[in-house]
Amino acid sequence: MNKNIYMIYGSNLSFMTKRLLESIDVYSQIGAKEKRIVIKPNLVIAGRPDEGATTHTEIVTATIEYLKDGGFNDITIAESSWVGARTEDAFHLLGYYDIAKEYDVSLIDTKRDRFRRVENHGISMEIAETALDAGFIINIPVLKGHCQTLMTHAMKNLKGLLSDKSKRDFHRYGLMKPIAALSDIIRSDLIISDGICGDLDFEEGGNPVRMDRMMAASDQFLIDAYAATLMGFSPYDIGYIKVASEWGIFSPDLSGVNIVELNRPQSSSGKPTGMAQRLAGYTAPDNACSACFASLIHALKRLDDEGLLSSLGKEKIAVGQGYKGKCPAIGSGSCCSSASVFVKGCPPKADDILAMLKKLL
Ligand code: SF4
Incomplete structure (x- = not known):
């Protein structure tokens, strides 16, 4: 298992994203130029990234630019907001329709995708075909708190690839086992963590904490286990990480983790709110x-x-x-x-x- 986590600090998100992508050598990781690449941001609601809920759009556009520079052109942005919210509202607010046009990439509201039913660890779920058929998944979660799961990051961000029916079912099953089961099916190939200003404890934002940090890794379990410690938790405090470890999907042992810092932290200019x-x-x-x-x-x-x-x-x-x-x-x-x-x-x-x-x- 690759235990590297790349970390960069600052507020120039485009520069930071490209440095991370270079460092992790994403071109070699993807391999064939014709691979279908799916980018999965977090657009849980139609909210501005500086409110702590959604992925900063500059990270998505910098990722697309980097991929295009490398000759990778089969790119799809796929996401759906939570049950009750229209993904189109987030797409409109954050400029995703313009991005799709400007960069000639596909944009899919996975609420409207076709779904295939998959069962894992006794949990049945409908997963968007766009995700199941992807050749390379780039998961761009926000590192933030969550009122039920304590933390949401790479593993939980995959929930946006489910039908609304399955999202409801996940809550009925208590979230932890379903998220672990989903993470076992959909393995992100690359995670770019938006740790710029995630919310303290609610996935819908409102209490952002300025961190000015981004990370990248190729193991969604490892980066989630490490991210938990950045929020003051043990990895085992996060129910879905604990379940994934009990099921033998991975070990949240962070002893061999290698944090590769690409620069040093910088002074904050913002005031807490x-x-x-x-x-x-x-x-x-x-x-x-x-x-x-x-x-x-x-x-x-x-x-x-x-x-x-x-x-x-x-x-x-x-x-x-x-x-x-x-x-x-x-x-x-x-x-x-x-x-x-x-x-x-x-x-x-x-x-x-x-x-x-x-x-x-
Ligand atoms: S305030 Fe000091 S200890 Fe903290 S990150 Fe900055 S340089 Fe390091």
Whole structure:
């Protein structure tokens, strides 16, 4: 198994996407030029990416440009919004009809696709033929929270390739087993993770957290297991990852994972909003990089979820490059290495920060 996860920080999404695609050598991975390539973004609702729900459109267009430059021309964008929402509304809002015309690619609302019924692990589902017949699937999920599954990323993003009937059935079956079963059928060949500003805990957005980070990998299970730790979870906390591991589909053991950083995190210029703003009240940022600050916010959210946030003392948690050489009481990230208590990492992962905070309680 390829255990590389490529990571890049910043806000120039087109540049970042192309760097990731180059690094992972996507042309060699696809192979034959005539392969049918399916790009699967996350357009769960008609919402703007900066609200934390949907894939940034620049990532999709940069991917298409990169593929076309390499002579790959059989490209389809395939997606459907959740039950009750019209995918056309998301296509309109985010400019997908213009993209399809400008780049001469197919655009399929998978709610209107033909479906084939497939059964796996005792779960029957209708999957869009576009996905089942694809030669190479590029999955572009948003890394964000979810009110039932805690996290949604590559594996859960595949749900947009089901009929609405099967989407409803998935909820009836409790989501975790069906998502694991679907992920066993549809294996993304490449995952480009939109970790720019996913929502803290709702897939429909509203509380985005600026992370300014993207990742790429060729293993949807590995990248989901790793992504869980960036949000302050253990991979086993995410029900569908746990089920997939119990079924022997993969092992969420992250010991051999190889994080290939293509650049360094950058200072954030944005201000937290919504729930992130409330959690930021427990922090004292000074020139903090977005990914570093986001890790701290995610860790504080997990503490809040467990009802432990109010047990934190009055001391605010230092984070940011402004703390180099200073001695705050509690710090998050290697810039705070002179703090009395700190968690190392540049940026640190949310699960490590959470562990440190719990020790302080
Ligand atoms: S430890 Fe310092 S340099 Fe590293 S990500 Fe955090 S703020 Fe940025």
